[in-house]
Amino acid sequence: MKERVEAVLDRIRPAIQADGGNVELVDVNEDTKVVTVKLTGACVGCPMSQLTLKAGIERIIKHEIPEIVSVESAN
Numbered sequence: 001m002k003e004r005v006e007a008v009l010d011r012i013r014p015a016i017q018a019d020g021g022n023v024e025l026v027d028v029n030e031d032t033k034v035v036t037v038k039l040t041g042a043c044v045g046c047p048m049s050q051l052t053l054k055a056g057i058e059r060i061i062k063h064e065i066p067e068i069v070s071v072e073s074a075n
Helices: 002-018 049-064
Strands: 021-029 034-041 070-073
Touching: 002 021, 002 034, 002 049, 021 049, 034 049, 049 070
Parallel strands: 034 070
Antiparallel strands: 021 034
């Protein structure tokens, strides 16, 4: 499942990088189906980072991989 999540992140990453940020995969918990990511670059401290995480990254990952329950930030 980790490879599937990384593939989705690879498709999302250019849009985040265009704003000066980035996203790194930290962990995929196979038992709880929770993905942990780390937002870096301009995303650190940005007031919109939670929106990016939940309305952007989580929404897309859950759409592509329905088994995923949640995407959480390691920050």
